Amino acid sequence: MGIVIKMPALSPTMEEGTLAKWLVKEGDEVKSGDILAEIETDKATMEFEAVDEGKIGKIMIAEGTEGVKVGTVIAEMAGEGGEEAAPAPKAEAPKAEAASAPKKAESGTSKLASDVKASVQDPAIPEGTEFVKTTVREALRDAMAEEMRKDERVFVMGEEVAEYQGAYKVTQGLLDEFGDKRVIDTPITEYGFAGIGTGAAMGGLRPIVEFMTFNFAMQAIDHIINSAAKTNYMSGGQMRCPIVFRGPNGAASRVGAQHSQNYGPWYAAVPGLIVIAPYDAADAKGLLKAAIRSTDPVVFLENELLYGRSFDVPKLDDYVLPIGKARIMRAGKDVTLVSYSIGVGLALEAAETLAGEGIDAEVIDLRTLRPLDTATVLESLKKTNRLVVVEEGWPTCSIASEIAAVVMEQGFDDLDAPVLRVTNEDVPLPYAANLEKAALIDASRVVAAAKKVCYK
Amino acid sequence: MAKPTTPRPSRATAKAAAPAAGADHNRPRPQTPTDYKASKDELLEFYRQMVLIRRFEEKAGQLYGLGLIGGFCHLYIGQEAVAVGIQSALKPGKDSVITGYRDHGHMLAYGIDPNVIMAELTGREAGISRGKGGSMHMFSVEHKFFGGHGIVGAQVSLGAGLGFAHKYNGDGGVCVAYFGDGAANQGQVYESFNMAELWKLPIIFVIENNQYAMGTSVNRSSAEDQLYRRGESFRIPGLQVNGMDVLAVRGATEEALKWVQEGNGPILLEMKTYRYRGHSMSDPAKYRSREEVQAMRDKSDPIEGVKKYLIEAGVSEDDIKVIDQDIRKTVAEAADFAETSPEPELSELYTDVLVEQY
Numbered sequence: 056m057g058i059v060i061k062m063p064a065l066s067p068t069m070e071e072g073t074l075a076k077w078l079v080k081e082g083d084e085v086k087s088g089d090i091l092a093e094i095e096t097d098k099a100t101m102e103f104e105a106v107d108e109g110k111i112g113k114i115m116i117a118e119g120t121e122g123v124k125v126g127t128v129i130a131e132m133a134g135e136g137g138e139e140a141a142p143a144p145k146a147e148a149p150k151a152e153a154a155s156a157p158k159k160a161e162s163g164t165s166k167l168a169s170d171v172k173a174s175v176q177d178p179a180i181p182e183g184t185e186f187v188k189t190t191v192r193e194a195l196r197d198a199m200a201e202e203m204r205k206d207e208r209v210f211v212m213g214e215e216v217a218e219y220q221g222a223y224k225v226t227q228g229l230l231d232e233f234g235d236k237r238v239i240d241t242p243i244t245e246y247g248f249a250g251i252g253t254g255a256a257m258g259g260l261r262p263i264v265e266f267m268t269f270n271f272a273m274q275a276i277d278h279i280i281n282s283a284a285k286t287n288y289m290s291g292g293q294m295r296c297p298i299v300f301r302g303p304n305g306a307a308s309r310v311g312a313q314h315s316q317n318y319g320p321w322y323a324a325v326p327g328l329i330v331i332a333p334y335d336a337a338d339a340k341g342l343l344k345a346a347i348r349s350t351d352p353v354v355f356l357e358n359e360l361l362y363g364r365s366f367d368v369p370k371l372d373d374y375v376l377p378i379g380k381a382r383i384m385r386a387g388k389d390v391t392l393v394s395y396s397i398g399v400g401l402a403l404e405a406a407e408t409l410a411g412e413g414i415d416a417e418v419i420d421l422r423t424l425r426p427l428d429t430a431t432v433l434e435s436l437k438k439t440n441r442l443v444v445v446e447e448g449w450p451t452c453s454i455a456s457e458i459a460a461v462v463m464e465q466g467f468d469d470l471d472a473p474v475l476r477v478t479n480e481d482v483p484l485p486y487a488a489n490l491e492k493a494a495l496i497d498a499s500r501v502v503a504a505a506k507k508v509c510y511k
Numbered sequence: 512m513a514k515p516t517t518p519r520p521s522r523a524t525a526k527a528a529a530p531a532a533g534a535d536h537n538r539p540r541p542q543t544p545t546d547y548k549a550s551k552d553e554l555l556e557f558y559r560q561m562v563l564i565r566r567f568e569e570k571a572g573q574l575y576g577l578g579l580i581g582g583f584c585h586l587y588i589g590q591e592a593v594a595v596g597i598q599s600a601l602k603p604g605k606d607s608v609i610t611g612y613r614d615h616g617h618m619l620a621y622g623i624d625p626n627v628i629m630a631e632l633t634g635r636e637a638g639i640s641r642g643k644g645g646s647m648h649m650f651s652v653e654h655k656f657f658g659g660h661g662i663v664g665a666q667v668s669l670g671a672g673l674g675f676a677h678k679y680n681g682d683g684g685v686c687v688a689y690f691g692d693g694a695a696n697q698g699q700v701y702e703s704f705n706m707a708e709l710w711k712l713p714i715i716f717v718i719e720n721n722q723y724a725m726g727t728s729v730n731r732s733s734a735e736d737q738l739y740r741r742g743e744s745f746r747i748p749g750l751q752v753n754g755m756d757v758l759a760v761r762g763a764t765e766e767a768l769k770w771v772q773e774g775n776g777p778i779l780l781e782m783k784t785y786r787y788r789g790h791s792m793s794d795p796a797k798y799r800s801r802e803e804v805q806a807m808r809d810k811s812d813p814i815e816g817v818k819k820y821l822i823e824a825g826v827s828e829d830d831i832k833v834i835d836q837d838i839r840k841t842v843a844e845a846a847d848f849a850e851t852s853p854e855p856e857l858s859e860l861y862t863d864v865l866v867e868q869y
């Protein structure tokens with residue numbers, strides 16, 4: 056049996072082409088790699104090589120023919136020495152069973168919402184549990200230390216994390232306890248060590264990669280997104296990447312535009328990542344422990360201005376919080392204030408002021424930005440019918456935009472006023488004290504927005 | 512040996528660099544490798560694997576031409592001796608391998624089933640990534656084959672991470688990170704070199720220098736075109752190897768493994784090789800002459816090279832033909848499997864985004 060030679064597709068988009076020139080004639084012996092013909096596409100002239108050995112039988116399409124459709128038989132070839140040649144492949148791909156059509160998600164966000172397990176709750180804190188005043192900084196360190204004691208595979212790497220004890224002292228004391236095998240100072244080389252951490256996670260370890268700030272992770276974002284986030288999917292669920300990328304995020308104080316940026320919306324846009332941005336010390340501890348234990352890659356966004364603040368942390372042996380679960384920080388009935396990270400403090404402050412003016416605000420801390428706990432937000436909206444999102448970050452394509460869209464899609468009938476966003480100004484963060492202050496959110500802007508949606 | 516790169520004219524800067532190199536003269540260096548002395552059985556196995564890669568890739572090209580394979584498809588034809596020579600020296604399940612997007616050959620050289628590789632190329636459920644990865648994104652954790660990465664140079668940092676894990680676990684394994692002459696100009700390669708040497712990671716960096724980064728030749732893109740020297744400023748020794756000769760490749764790999772396993776840290780192998788086909792299937796390859804390609808096929812073909820060794824070892828033409836026919840059958844079956852396997856269920860769209868439920 057002979058082999059048919061078909062018009063090849065020489066690019067992913069080619070549908071037809073011109074058979075410009077035959078370089079063989081009928082009766083020629085060819086071997087694999089010989090150029091059979093030149094074919095012109097709309098982009099280029101390509102050489103078409105033989106893949107099998109044999110003799111050219113009949114040439115069916117003459118040279119100079121234009122508009123030859125891909126897959127048209129252009130020649131026949133006799134196989135070598137009577138050897139049975141492989142049958143020409145069937146060009147039609149069998150289709151998957153139509154019966155197995157997936158449940159169509161209404162939109163990307165509703166699919167995200169359904170990813171959240173409804174039953175997950177914060178662990179119960181037993182009666183009489185002691186609460187200890189702890190800074191966010193210490194809480195993060197305690198979380199890492201506890202997980203490192205539990206699991207030999209956990210290690211922390213980053214700039215100044217070991218001998219210097221952490222640029223912001225978050226890793227203080229870890230080198231003394233765990234030694235330089237597990238607490239590793241890196242050179243200033245974010246792209247490189249993010250890749251090394253990601254590779255180590257693929258190789259079975261559980262790295263915590265500290266970025267001195269997330270601004271510097273811009274140099275490493277390729278590994279966070281292309282290497283870490285997509286691996287499990289691209290490998291059909293075969294290759295895991297359990298890694299935590301953590302460090303301070305958002306505006307600090309007077310450090311100017313390049314050191315002041317909230318990456319929450321950036322990472323929260325990426326399927327395959329978990330994104331956490333805690334506010335207080337208990338959440339910082341409980342969520343970082345959960346992040347380290349997660350089999351998925353986690354971006355853990357801290358805030359420099361919160362590091363030194365103290366909060367009550369329950370004194371429990373193993374305080375782990377659920378990922379993907381928002382928390383109601385203050386119950387109220389008139390308006391819902393949704394926020395995360397440092398914005399939660401401002402929302403709570405605004406709620407106090409509003410209470411003095413007769414407006415009872417409910418404050419929700421999202422805690423996890425991906426997957427987003429939209430159920431808790433929508434449930435609150437049912438009660439208050441008014442919603443303001445408070446975000447220390449830019450307004451465009453923000454978490455606030457996302458919440459507004461979700462509320463419109465899924466909670467439209469519950470709204471008695473448009474959703475308002477209280478965000479930073481849409482400018483790079485300036486240095487001058489007065490300009491910086493003007494660019495960043497504060498409690499008074501939250502109060503004003505809340506009053507506006509309450510029509511007061 | 513592959514087409515030599517043009518020697519650089521001596522310049523003042525080159526001369527100035529010489530004493531610095533001399534000052535380092537006493538630094539221990541790996542020995543000059545010798546060609547591997549392969550037994551007849553080993554030679555037969557090298558031949559079988561290389562022919563398998565060649566025929567598999569030809570078939571992949573054919574299926575691409577028929578529209579059964581989509582997107583990008585980078586063939587390994589011409590470079591077979593590199594993957595086969597290196598991976599034959601590794602211990603499967605102990606050592607790890609990572610590479611870029613031209614990955615079919617490395618997977619075949621690791622004994623991964625051609626059926627599931629071809630089925631991945633055609634985007635089918637039976638593919639090694641269940642049809643969700645494609646040509647550039649294939650993995651086999653079982654074989655410690657860690658991909659299959661589409662971003663040029665990313666696998667070098669990731670490979671350093673795999674080397675880090677070997678050292679951390681003290682498992683005695685070595686990582687081989689392959690990359691091309693194009694990737695050799697990426698910044699993260701040098702970030703990784705620095706940390707790999709600083710931390711003495713057990714890793715062999717392999718530059719598969721096929722002489723063209725897409726359409727740009729090494730000479731047009733690289734200030735130091737002798738790529739084996741690229742590790743020198745990090746104190747990583749480099750060896751230049753004839754990547755068209757499987758025994759030279761294997762011999763250099765043995766020396767590299769010895770160097771790394773003795774705790775000396777990383778080593779760099781520059782494999783001078785050549786790809787016969789375009790960069791990807793949609794490359795008309797106008798940046799080089801047909802004569803150049805043909806000369807390489809005629810004079811340096813790695814498979815013809817092994818064939819010669821086999822005949823010298825007393826293997827008959829008929830015995831070789833039996834292997835050839837066997838491989839053709841294997842590849843035809845793989846193609847058939849890849850064409851007849853069903854596409855993934857549409858519900859697969861939503862699986863494997865995350866491992867856990869939250």
